[in-house]
Amino acid sequence: MNIHEYQGKEILSSFGVRIQRGTVARNAKEAVDAAKELTEQTGTGWHVIKAQVHAGGRGKGGGVKLAKNLKEVEEIAGEIIGMNLVTPQTSAEGKKVHQVLVAEDVYYPGDSEPDEFYMSVLLNRSTGRNMIMYSTEGGMDIETVAEETPHLIFTEDIDPATGLLGFQARRIAFNLGLNGQAFKEMVKFVLALYKAFEKSDSSLFEINPVLKTSDDKILAVDAKVTLDDNALFRHKDYAEMRDIREENPVEVEAKEVGLNYVDLDGNVGCMVNGAGLAMATMDLIKMAGGEPANFLDVGGTADAKRVEEAFRLILKDDKVEAILVNIFGGIVRCDRVAQGIVDAYKNMGDAINVPIIVRLQGTNAEKAKELIDNSGLKVYSAVEFKEAADKVQEVLS
Numbered sequence: 001m002n003i004h005e006y007q008g009k010e011i012l013s014s015f016g017v018r019i020q021r022g023t024v025a026r027n028a029k030e031a032v033d034a035a036k037e038l039t040e041q042t043g044t045g046w047h048v049i050k051a052q053v054h055a056g057g058r059g060k061g062g063g064v065k066l067a068k069n070l071k072e073v074e075e076i077a078g079e080i081i082g083m084n085l086v087t088p089q090t091s092a093e094g095k096k097v098h099q100v101l102v103a104e105d106v107y108y109p110g111d112s113e114p115d116e117f118y119m120s121v122l123l124n125r126s127t128g129r130n131m132i133m134y135s136t137e138g139g140m141d142i143e144t145v146a147e148e149t150p151h152l153i154f155t156e157d158i159d160p161a162t163g164l165l166g167f168q169a170r171r172i173a174f175n176l177g178l179n180g181q182a183f184k185e186m187v188k189f190v191l192a193l194y195k196a197f198e199k200s201d202s203s204l205f206e207i208n209p210v211l212k213t214s215d216d217k218i219l220a221v222d223a224k225v226t227l228d229d230n231a232l233f234r235h236k237d238y239a240e241m242r243d244i245r246e247e248n249p250v251e252v253e254a255k256e257v258g259l260n261y262v263d264l265d266g267n268v269g270c271m272v273n274g275a276g277l278a279m280a281t282m283d284l285i286k287m288a289g290g291e292p293a294n295f296l297d298v299g300g301t302a303d304a305k306r307v308e309e310a311f312r313l314i315l316k317d318d319k320v321e322a323i324l325v326n327i328f329g330g331i332v333r334c335d336r337v338a339q340g341i342v343d344a345y346k347n348m349g350d351a352i353n354v355p356i357i358v359r360l361q362g363t364n365a366e367k368a369k370e371l372i373d374n375s376g377l378k379v380y381s382a383v384e385f386k387e388a389a390d391k392v393q394e395v396l397s
Helices: 004-015 026-041 070-080 142-148 164-174 180-199 229-234 249-256 275-287 302-315 332-349 365-373 383-396
Strands: 024-027 046-053 065-067 100-104 115-126 129-135 152-160 203-211 218-220 223-226 260-263 268-272 294-297 322-329 356-362 379-382
Touching: 004 024, 004 180, 004 203, 004 223, 024 026, 024 129, 026 046, 026 070, 026 100, 046 070, 065 070, 070 100, 115 180, 129 164, 129 180, 152 164, 164 180, 180 203, 180 218, 223 229, 249 260, 249 302, 268 275, 268 302, 268 356, 275 294, 294 302, 302 322, 302 332, 322 332, 322 383, 332 356, 332 365, 332 379, 356 365, 356 383, 365 379, 379 383
Parallel strands: 268 294, 268 322, 322 356, 356 379
Antiparallel strands: 024 100, 046 065, 046 100, 115 129, 115 203, 129 152, 203 218, 203 223, 260 294
């Protein structure tokens, strides 16, 4: 589950991570009030107005701006709230901004120049361990750094038996070129950041930038946080941070009816039981010359009601030109699935306007094929993987 920057910063702060302080506002008046309150609390004279959407690259899209007085706070907040923000991580339509974060200016003058770093905590899938990824080149173009100068990206793998050790935090601070008070501050920051990652059951913490201020404080200026959905039962307060306005509406609907659905960009809808088989089915579609339009796992049951719900979700995508149903009948009998497909098709009537290929394998597969073939509907049966691929290719051409 993705959350907003201001929510991520709340989690970080609760574990002792120093953050750029700010207040969320939902209209221009609230933004001005937040700026006044922030000035009283922090003494900041300038304020940063940040669009709160689930996407990176907000600065490049005009979603992060500096306000030098209260009039500019009001004007900028009014411009950003309600806009469709287009960034490198959104669609061409962008995402509508419903709220902004009014944050303190932390780039104030002092004894040294401010410096920006990149830091993230995530799972290193090649080693099966958590890792901290970091770089001296923080800021908006970290993707370019990774592509063109990968030697400037460092990683620190963490042994799950010991957790993050002090010498590792010190090595990170050293590799970032810090010394003196800034070195000590970075060590504390890294240790607190990793604790926040572990205790919140997150799958990603990305801080870009981590800032060394002109007076050698280390703080998180941004926070991109992804929480592990499977652990939300332990964090009821985090579950309340979910903003369904930022999520794909079809995926939200699927979750409400108990289906595992992920929207993709292809032209062949998939309905499968089991995540592994779903991945193999998407490969099958690509081999047949198509592109998967979704990942949809109906689970161990596939009665008429569940199949109908799955069909309706798939057909909400206008790009779908065919649907491939690929079910292995282990827990559920293939003939029951076939009957469910036939009943769902009849219930939906003209709502189904694309060909459907059904591949059923397992218990009573032959009986299931007979049910499909004798239904008189525009449904094509298959038994083998290759046969299903050929039929997908046939209907697409």
